[in-house]
Amino acid sequence: MLNAIEVILICLVTQAALTDLAMRKIPNVxxxxxxxxxxxxxxLSGPPWAPLSQWLAxxxxxxxxFLPLYLLRGMAAGDVKLMAMVGGFTGPWLALHIAxxxxxxxxxxxxxMLxxxxxxxxxxxxxWQICKPLLLRLLGVPLQPVPLAPAASVGSIPYGVAIALGTAGMLAWTHH
Incomplete structure (x- = not known):
């Protein structure tokens, strides 16, 4: 049986997923x-150190x-912020599993989608364009620094949906 905190979290990530599907954006509010x-x-529900140990961590x-994928331009900032919010509800250990x-x-x-x-x-x-310099470098081929040419995007996915499904799935798993 899900507790109140988990039910509220499911409602929030569901709203984020629906908004991400409709507008490809997760609202900051x-x-x-x-x-x-x-x-x-x-x-309200835990010992005095709970906000620091669970919420902040x-x-x-x-x-x-999620920050590395954002830095590689593989997801939007809203997805990173949404995962941070999920972690605020669940704490660091469960956030790792949900991620x-x-x-x-x-x-x-x-x-x-591809x-x-x-x-x-x-x-x-x-x-291949991203991995080729790394592979050549691993093989010992000296490379001159060359700026990476921007690659044409092949589309985006509503990652809020993946976060919502991951959150719901992991919460269900912890209660089975």
Whole structure:
């Protein structure tokens, strides 16, 4: 049986997923409201150190678990902020599990969308362009620094959906 904090979190990530599907954007007001609500709920339901140990550590875990993909331009800032909010509710350990499941779900979504759109060749070309210098360097080939040419985007996925599914799936898993 889900507790009140988890039900509220499911409602928030569901709203984020629906908004992301409709507008390809996760509103900052939703994330900020969720962060403040998570803090308030932790203050009311736990020991005095709960906000620091669960809320803040969860936010930092959620944020830093998704930051690398944002820096590689693989997801939008709203997705990173949403995962930080999820961490604020769940704490760092569960945020790690939710992020891992969300990555898996997002990867499957991306593959399905690439196959459906027929842009998988463009995606493979972009991946090769990113990986080629690294592979050559690993083989010992000296390389001159060259700025990476911007690759044409092959589309975007509503990653808020992956985060919502990952959150709901992991919460359900913890209660089975």
């Amino acid at each position: 939703l994330v900020l409201s969720g962060l403040l609500l998570a803090l308030l709920l932790h203050l 969860g936010i930092l875990a959620g944020f830093f678990l 891992a499941l969300s990555y898996l779900i997002g990867g499957v979504m991306a593959l399905l 196959l459906a759109s027929g842009r998988w060749r463009d995606s493979a070309r972009n991946l």
